[in-house]
Amino acid sequence: MTERNYDGLTRAQAYELSQDVGVNPSTEPTIGDVINQRFGRREMLKGALGAAAITAVAAPLALAAGEAEAAGAPRAGFRFAEPEHGVDQTHHVAPGYTVDVVLRWGDPLFADAPEFDPTRQSAAAQRRQFGYNCDYVGYAPLPEWGSRNADRGLLCINHEYTSEEVMFAGVGRQGERAGFGKMTKDLVDIEMAAHGCSVVEIQRGRDGKYTYVRNSRYNRRLTTGDTVMAISGPAAGHPRMRTTADPTGTRVIGTVNNCAGGMTPWGTYLTAEENFHGYSSNRVPEGHPEFRNQRRYGVGERWYNWADYYDRWDATKEPMESNRFGWIVEIDPYDPTSMPVKRTALGRKKNEGAESIVNRDGRVVVYMGDDERFEYVYKFVSRNRINRTDRRANRSLLDDGTLFVAKYNDDGTGVWMPLVFGTGPLTAANGFNSQADVMIEARRAADLLGATPMDRPEDVEPNATTGRVYVALTNNDRRRPDQLNGPNSRPANEWGQVLEMINTNDDHAATTFRWEILIRCGNPTIAAVGAMYNPATSANGWMACPDNMAIDGQGRLWVGTDQGGSWSRASGRADGVYAVETHGTGRGTSKLFFRTPIGAEICGMHFLPGDRAMTIAVQHPGVDGTGDFRPFARESTFEDPATRWPDFQPNMPPRPSVVMVRKTDGGVIGS
Ligand code: FEO
Numbered sequence: 001m002t003e004r005n006y007d008g009l010t011r012a013q014a015y016e017l018s019q020d021v022g023v024n025p026s027t028e029p030t031i032g033d034v035i036n037q038r039f040g041r042r043e044m045l046k047g048a049l050g051a052a053a054i055t056a057v058a059a060p061l062a063l064a065a066g067e068a069e070a071a072g073a074p075r076a077g078f079r080f081a082e083p084e085h086g087v088d089q090t091h092h093v094a095p096g097y098t099v100d101v102v103l104r105w106g107d108p109l110f111a112d113a114p115e116f117d118p119t120r121q122s123a124a125a126q127r128r129q130f131g132y133n134c135d136y137v138g139y140a141p142l143p144e145w146g147s148r149n150a151d152r153g154l155l156c157i158n159h160e161y162t163s164e165e166v167m168f169a170g171v172g173r174q175g176e177r178a179g180f181g182k183m184t185k186d187l188v189d190i191e192m193a194a195h196g197c198s199v200v201e202i203q204r205g206r207d208g209k210y211t212y213v214r215n216s217r218y219n220r221r222l223t224t225g226d227t228v229m230a231i232s233g234p235a236a237g238h239p240r241m242r243t244t245a246d247p248t249g250t251r252v253i254g255t256v257n258n259c260a261g262g263m264t265p266w267g268t269y270l271t272a273e274e275n276f277h278g279y280s281s282n283r284v285p286e287g288h289p290e291f292r293n294q295r296r297y298g299v300g301e302r303w304y305n306w307a308d309y310y311d312r313w314d315a316t317k318e319p320m321e322s323n324r325f326g327w328i329v330e331i332d333p334y335d336p337t338s339m340p341v342k343r344t345a346l347g348r349k350k351n352e353g354a355e356s357i358v359n360r361d362g363r364v365v366v367y368m369g370d371d372e373r374f375e376y377v378y379k380f381v382s383r384n385r386i387n388r389t390d391r392r393a394n395r396s397l398l399d400d401g402t403l404f405v406a407k408y409n410d411d412g413t414g415v416w417m418p419l420v421f422g423t424g425p426l427t428a429a430n431g432f433n434s435q436a437d438v439m440i441e442a443r444r445a446a447d448l449l450g451a452t453p454m455d456r457p458e459d460v461e462p463n464a465t466t467g468r469v470y471v472a473l474t475n476n477d478r479r480r481p482d483q484l485n486g487p488n489s490r491p492a493n494e495w496g497q498v499l500e501m502i503n504t505n506d507d508h509a510a511t512t513f514r515w516e517i518l519i520r521c522g523n524p525t526i527a528a529v530g531a532m533y534n535p536a537t538s539a540n541g542w543m544a545c546p547d548n549m550a551i552d553g554q555g556r557l558w559v560g561t562d563q564g565g566s567w568s569r570a571s572g573r574a575d576g577v578y579a580v581e582t583h584g585t586g587r588g589t590s591k592l593f594f595r596t597p598i599g600a601e602i603c604g605m606h607f608l609p610g611d612r613a614m615t616i617a618v619q620h621p622g623v624d625g626t627g628d629f630r631p632f633a634r635e636s637t638f639e640d641p642a643t644r645w646p647d648f649q650p651n652m653p654p655r656p657s658v659v660m661v662r663k664t665d666g667g668v669i670g671s
């Protein structure tokens, strides 16, 4: 997410503010040197290559490059020609590829759903239409999980947030600073209906083009205002999870700020609640038992004025309500009547995503980043083993297990530390009286364990082909020189980096690992940026602000970017999808594959079985940083947007959309 904005600030300023609302008091272990000694060798390499057009550094040490591959290597190389980098009002893809728009904000999902009319919106209509700001996209093949059918299946899609200035006529940007004078209860109800998730059937036609099935019996909308969800795991029923509306602490209406997610190995869809704090108004006063908790997560930021109409969004009136958000939610896309479940064993944080893998002992491991400056990387290891023959038998697998947080040592090793009540500092002496407390305040528990504060951990992707794990660290312009640590080695880091982790013995349940930087992002022709790519990377191929990632069926890594309102500073080019080599002599080479229209970020990259089709969610087109887009040079509104992508019809605002990319000749993408 690149955030809502506060009137009176530039987009970039608002973006910075929005990523710095929680308070982490333990921005801990720092090393004083400006450049981590670990990178000294590579800095020298960089000097040796200084004459190259790309002043990048060769081959990241490669934990790997010279080593025997324990778990196999991905197919080497990406075969496609790069499109030109740049920024304009539409998308671009590599030559020889076709982009079809499959689902747009407002598309009717049911027989009785009204056609989208941006001048006649209502909450009732929005509940039956595709939601706003699509983020994660997963795929569940039909007729059943495991069929590997790419011709027909279910897209599982998050709708992270809403942008009222381009959604609603005559409203303009609202916010805590500008006030919410143009907001009404009707508009708030539309916003809540536009948040949440969609499950939508798609099918491939004879011409290779995918379309959605409007009347599929599987289609479903889940919204913030309406969908009842269960709460399970250690925090279920705890007094800190109880509210006036739910004295049991086991039922909650809605999910919010659903960012990325993941498909489980048994075919359910995990949706990650990220910036839940921005939906509450007010904060309990100092001295209140929830004050420390609310402050740590930044609850009460009031990005939305929902509390003006609904008491549960006022953190002083319902102090426990915000404890019921910030979780990983599990949804069965094959059963539209199933109740989603918030799995509290995975910890409460600003969850970017939840990608999982079956460990070789059959336990399931879920990797998660907590996306805020100086926050942490986590993994959950299930206690029990997956049942491969009966997917329903895995119903409670994510309720029982251990949550770990990562500590990165400067020497390239690291430790996964368990968040278990009663161990180490996680005791009553520090205000933890149960495992429920540890999960509700996972951040504070991780602080006490000495976890490593990172440069905004976004997607964390395990690679089933190689066993390695990739972490997108998107940026952190607040990191000072005295706050550097091994994997976060640049102060005022506006560009981010992609980290590679290898669990000891390739065991995803291991408590130790090694780590390496795969690429350090930013402009490699500016020495002060300190970027690092394989020198084979072209002038089109470098990136800034890695966010979402995907691994294709051949084990190859794809990275999407989200520069937000700072795109002009970070790279001066639109966000994109990049193919990044992880193995062999090409390791660290990045190639541009697709780029967004102005103001959008890349989300929802997901490969369908066979790698002949790839989804991309184009989120918030026409919104971020349009003041820096020279041909436009102002903020977008509903009436006057920087782009009307993807329809380009007068009077139709830009519409966040899921697109399907395929090779025009029907071949395997990138091959
Ligand atoms: Fe919703 Fe961290 O991006």
Ligand code: CA
Residues within 6 Å of the ligand: 001, 002, 458, 474, 547, 562
């Ligand atoms: Ca992001």
Ligand code: CA
Residues within 6 Å of the ligand: 001, 259, 260, 352, 458, 547, 548, 562
């Ligand atoms: Ca994201």
